[in-house]
Amino acid sequence: MARTEVVSEITGKVWKIQMPEGSQVAVDDSIMIVESMKMEIPVASPAAGRLTDIRVKEGDAVEDGQVVAVIET
16 A cells, blocks of 8 residues: 655644544545644645554644655555
């Protein structure tokens, strides 16, 4: 199986993780919400598959381009 990395497109703080590890995801499913400048930005799945690794937790700071999760496709 191939692995697809999910990256944050903005710098901010993880406000809420919406899908636990092991979840099946479809393209554009919201995996987590990142808060930046009082705006809530969803981090969407770039591929369909199983969410195998969430690399951040709620409250963590994230950078633009940081890998926040991995999906097995």
